Amino acid sequence: MRWCLVCHEPVRELTPREPVWREGEFVDQPVHTGGAVPHWSRWEASATTLGPWGRIILTVALFATLPLAGMFGMFLYVIWFPVIAVAGVRGIWARGWVIPGPHLSSRAPAATPRAEASEAKERTPWDRGELVRTALVATVALAAVATLLYVPNPVVRFVVVVASVVTGGAACLRWIRGDR
Numbered sequence: 001m002r003w004c005l006v007c008h009e010p011v012r013e014l015t016p017r018e019p020v021w022r023e024g025e026f027v028d029q030p031v032h033t034g035g036a037v038p039h040w041s042r043w044e045a046s047a048t049t050l051g052p053w054g055r056i057i058l059t060v061a062l063f064a065t066l067p068l069a070g071m072f073g074m075f076l077y078v079i080w081f082p083v084i085a086v087a088g089v090r091g092i093w094a095r096g097w098v099i100p101g102p103h104l105s106s107r108a109p110a111a112t113p114r115a116e117a118s119e120a121k122e123r124t125p126w127d128r129g130e131l132v133r134t135a136l137v138a139t140v141a142l143a144a145v146a147t148l149l150y151v152p153n154p155v156v157r158f159v160v161v162v163a164s165v166v167t168g169g170a171a172c173l174r175w176i177r178g179d180r
Contacts (some may be wrong), residue, residue, distance in 0.1 A: 031169040045177075046096030054176045055092050061169050062088045072158050 002011045045051035062085060069077040077084075132153070145159050 017031060038097060038099040040095045041098045042093055042095050042100045044096075046098045049094065049096030050173065051176065054173055057169065057172050057176075058092045059089060062092070066166070068158075068161060072154060 002013065003009070004011050043052050045054070049055075058069075058094075062093060066078065066081050066085075069081070144160050144164055148157055
């Protein structure tokens with residue numbers, strides 16, 4: 001038995017306390033008191049997961065690497081692909097905690113009224129920055145196609161294909177999320 005160092009009374013080690021959780025609640029499920037009811041979902045976009053289209057595109061991209069690896073003679077990748085696919089698909093299709101309602105933007109709020117006015121202005125597809133970016137993307141895409149057509153080195157062609165898949169996947173994800 002232990003003793004209190006202030007009043008020298010006996011202290012019980014395991015004193016009974018009030019329950020922390022209500023009847024039927026689990027530790028991993030937060031108590032929700034009102035408003036939109038959050039839930040776990042694989043088919044809705046959350047703060048840390050993509051929606052169904054992003055998950056489908058990533059799954060297709062993952063499985064598209066198998067024939068590419070077979071064409072370029074990457075036999076170790078082909079042998080290890082089941083392990084890679086299981087880990088990848090589990091990560092892609094993991095459930096996310098979805099809080100319904102308007103999604104908050106990840107951008108910081110504008111600090112000045114001038115910045116708010118520029119964000120509120122409707123963007124047209126022919127803005128100077130958009131036009132320059134489109135021209136740059138078209139130039140890089142043409143260079144990649146020319147490299148695939150005229151460079152016989154398989155390593156260079158493989159690097160171009162992988163870079164194109166990664167860049168295209170990132171662009172698709174940005175488009176799906178609405179970042180453009």
